[in-house]
Amino acid sequence: MAVFIDTETRLVVQGITGRDGSFHTLQMAESGTRVVAGVTPGKGGQVFEIENGGRVPIFNTVDRAVKETGANTSVIYVPPAFAAGAIMEAADAGIAFIVAITEGIPVLEMSKANAFVRDRGSRLLGPNCPGLISPGKAKVGIIPAQITTPGPVGVVSRSGTLTYEAVDQLTRAGIGQTTCIGIGGDPIIGTNFIDCLSAFRDDRDTEAIVMIGEIGGTDEQEAATWAKENLGKPVVGFIAGQTAPPGRRMGHAGAIISGSSGTAEEKIRSFKDNGVAVATRPVEITDLIKESLGI
Amino acid sequence: MAQSIGVGGERMDIHEYQAKELFRAVGIPVPAGEVATTPDEAARIAQELGGTVVVKAQVHAGGRGKAGGVKLATHADEAREHASNILGMEIKGLTVGKVLVTAAEEIASEAYVGVLVDRRTQSPVFMVSPEGGIDIEEVAATNPDAILRLHVDPRYGLLRHQAYRLADFLYSDPKLAKQATRIVTLLYRAFTANSCSMAEINPLIVTADGEVKAIDAKVSIDDSGLRGLPALETLRDVGAEPASETKAREADLSFVKLDGDVGCCVNGAGLAMATMDLVKYYGGEPANFLDIGGSSNPDKVVAALEIIASDPNVKAILFNIFGGITRCDDVARGIVEATRTTRIDPPIVIRLTGTNETEAMEILNQAGFSAFTSMDEVVERAVQLAAEA
Known part of the structure; x- marks a missing residue:
């Protein structure tokens, strides 16, 4: 067993086409994590390629990603100005476990986003954190x-x-x-x-x-x-x-x-x-x- | 104050006169006044204000009054004299470069009003007390019932009944409570509009004419909020911090100058603190805290090394890098580059492990450096070198 993430984890990467997002998506997939979707507004329909021929579909919204792929966990690599919004979007889409890597989110914005996440019954890890790893099972973060x-x-x-x-x-x-x-x-x-x-x-x-x-x-x-x-x-x-x-x-x-x-x-x-x-x-x-x- | 319940966030302190500008902009009543950097300017402002004025030192430190940095003046010449004494004065190690000249008020009573982000409840919390004008922590210790704490749901903001509840705790006179209701509402507006981690009025006074006014103001701004509010960045007083810290901030490095002789360059705040602790454990004293952050490029390493080496106290420099996002070869290139372009006298000892460790070792070996792989070894060696110097 493990906590919070394991082989049942189905991950959506918010900010998958960014510099950090794309780099760490490859690393997470390599560690055995099931990366099922990516989200970048405006890039829906494109595909993110991972090693061994894996193809991760990209969606415009987390909501679509969840409906199409059954994602249950999200990781956020979006810039600080959009990160609190990305956290709330994930919670609204019914993601049960949200991991925010982004550093530098204003404290007052986080205070709102955290209350929002709690009301929807999701769990947030972070922000400004390295994420987590259950060795041999899954890794979400860096x-x-x-x-x-x-x-x-x-x-x-x-x-x-x-x-x-x-x-x-x-x-x-x-x-x-x-x-x-x-x-x-x-x-x-x-x-x-x-x-x-x-x-x-x-x-x-x-x-x-x-x-x-x-x-x-x-x-x-x-x-x-x-x-x-x-x-x-x-x-x-x-x-x-x-x-x-x-x-x-x-x-x-x-x-x-x-x-x-x-x-x-x-x-x-x-x-x-x-x-x-x-x-x-x-x-x-x-x-x-x-x-x-x-x- | 109120820091005992935990102000959060990296923050930028601003001066009283700047805080009062933010308050004035939302409509909080503050006495008329202007900031001066010379005695003549202070005299001119006093002349224009007319009547008795207060000359107040502008420094990021409490206890200005006790240090002689706050003086009453009944006419312009006296204001000039006080300003010439106060400008250049040292208060808690900080040199006064500016004074605020402001109209003096007749004070009938003093209260305290503050709002800050409470990490425990993860929300803004108001603290108010009818016992103002003194250190609120003292009130909290000696007479806790004289303080009302009220948590605000950040999604709804300060609700009208909550504002009234705060005001009613301060004043039994409904005319005063009405003014205070408006002031706390406006204070919350200033707090959120400027991404503050703390905003405080101490004291909030009632004048002889029954007017409620803020005669002192203290504001800290959440550094992370500054990105969206570039106008606020201009409020930063770089003269109020060591030059090395200004340079570090410009290079996007997290740096704090300390008094020891072992310079430390580390990636990650937790590891940086643990490294400083280990320096102490082996009998040395750290010269600084420095976190080069993640995904650091060689340029950042060069800047870090220059900043550390410019401190004349530094007798040895240690690198402790655990590569994750940070690539060890980037750091190695930065070290080699910095030592080639700048003359760095203190000996450098290096520990690198993690991402691209092998490439890093090769780069360092070619340049004549040797590297350790254990944190304890490198720290012990750095302390030893500093002691021998």
Whole structure:
């Protein structure tokens, strides 16, 4: 098993003809994902060719793509000015799981789009995230498939390349993953840590979880408290930004320490108080996971 | 304020006089005033306004009054004198380059009104308090019942009854509440029209004549919203930030200058922070945060290296690149290019892994660099080199 995406995933790529969209469509197809449709307004009727002779039909609207191909998952590579609209279009078309890769969507627009998605009962991952991969089954987004391998560990993270770092180390140590999820670094995101932990709890194959957080906000603390009460599986945690000065944003829009809230110290304390094993360096994540799996 | 519940977003702070212009544009009553960069200009504005004026330092820092950056003047000469003292003054490390000269008001009472994006509820939230003029976090700590929080559904905006509820919490006098209803409605309009992450009036005053007015204004604009609002970009005060940060922004790099001696060039914000933490773990101090972002071309790497090397504190430079979208060979080409065109004194240590790693290693080896594959190794080496320098 895996969470959110697997072999049943039927993917529509919004922005399939763009530079990022076309490049990553090829990569996703290569990782075994069933890419069933693309959407670019004005290019309906054209075809996007993937390797091994695969042909992905392009539609003008997500609605048509869903009706014609039975797409159930969407990934968004459209520019920031149109991305909130693209998210709402996917939700309106009945897409159950929407992954927004786009960086730089205005916060107020995201706040509207998120409410819209929730009302329609869809799930949004991101925006400004690397997406997710269930190794050997499906990949939606931009995580490099070659650093992953199937296995018993669920990975959830607010960051992109730091997630690659951790996953790469796990894979090199021979420890595979059920699903690796990047939830994104923006202040307003669709799927948070608790949503992912809850999905990993319900996934039979996930035996242990890696949770990688950052300074800013209180999501990690809430997730740690939730895990203690509800999870019943071991968690290894890491927090980036221990040396970040207060009041300065560190690239990720969400990574800013404001007032007294959201420091690395506070998050690490909350992890420890709630039974999460804390890695002080990324390299320790693998050792702690080995311990928790008894290997 | 209100940051304890989490202002979100990369943001651009603007000055009080600029915030007041945005307020004035939607119809929020603010006292007459103009900004000056010289004492003579300040005197002229005071003369034109007539009566008592306030001369206020324009810097992105709180506590201006306590630092002596806010002074009353009863006539133009006095305004000139205050302006000449305040201009050039340092407040919390920032040099004052502008003063706002504004008509003084007789204050009967002071309230607080603010709106910001709350990441927890993922919606705008208003906070109002009849106890204004002081730090609202202090009110939140000592007298939380004196603050009303109200969440706004961004799809419908601030509804009329909600605006009235906020106003009614501030004023029992219906005449004042009526004015305040209009002001909070207009504040929400300014907030959304300018893609703000925070807009604050502190204090909102009642004058001796029973008029409700905004006499101070603080606004932060969501950087992501600036793309659609190019007029707002002109409000950025580049004099208020280190030159290296301006240069980084122009090169589309995410950069924060720090005080250490190990320069860091990393792809991805999370990995960049983890790298800085590791520098500290091995006994060093990071000189900066720098995220070169995804799909970085060699030009960006050149700019990054120049910015880091221009900091005289930097004793060693480390690259930590995990190729995903970013291709390692692009970064390698950038490093080679930068070292060929610019003289870079501090030693450079490099860790590259992921997409096109092999090609990158070849490029670096040919240019005489060696590269590490582990993050711990490269950081430990950089700290060691900085210590030996």
